Amino acid sequence: MTLRLRVLPFSLQDTMECGQFFRFTRSGETYIVQSSGRIFSLWQRGETLFSEGVEEAFLIQFFRLDEDLDPILREIDQDSIIHQAIQDYRGLRLIRQDPWECLVSYLCSSAKSIPQIRSIIEGLCKSSGRKVQFGNFIGYEFPESLCHASSSYLESIGAGFRTQYLIQANRCIDRDQLRAFRKLHYLEAREKLMRIPGVGKKVADCVLLYSLDFLEAFPMDTWIKKGLQRTYFRGKKMGEKRMEQYVSRHFGPFAGYAQLYLYHFWRRHPITP
DNA sequence: CGTCAGGTAGCCA
């Protein structure tokens, strides 16, 4: 059965391909997505989002469709650069990921390109064994636990030094504990996440923003750093601390959305120093 | 063959 939803503003392509989420494959105009134990397809025509294999309520929480995007964009629209990004990618939305899947994904992300991250994650999923089919597409479910993944297996799929992060994180945290962080204040939740081996500021902020509804989190990756330095600080060297304070004050409580737009923008218009 | 990558942790000034 095909589901149709009218959504405005919404850009499926930017939302899927901006780098926040890894578990999808695209064929033509259609995306096959795996998240939270589901597998479903998505495509967009004009203002209508079509979907098969998933219920409406899930899509609404997945794409945060219950959140009115326009007022948020108005609020972060504080300068000409973000203004440009908003013009270009209006409808780019934050995806609400499963916290465990999100943590594991971003633990794999350090010093890896997106295709490499995806390949590690796919390897992990294959090891969990549970095969799922959707039309002609064969996928594998995200492992609930990494207890059965040996370190030699993790290395064989290219996890490298992230192997120990995965094994130790798996030992010390689970999905329910991650969910419980929602109740905390941002800095407190961040500090607790950073006690997990392999989780520093950047990964913590990704988990907070992409899966735990902390919209003030602003993951400082190298693209964003370069972009901020070049464009907002005229090439002047800035400490990371000052940059954090700046974006938090400049963009306010929805800074995470600003990060999403700027990141996407700078990846498409690479910074050449 | 060397360098570098969407990061973290550990050590030092």
Add this chain to the structure above:
DNA sequence: TGGCTACCTGAC
């Protein structure tokens, strides 16, 4: 706080 390095590994 700021700065530097090693860490696995594959890509350029």
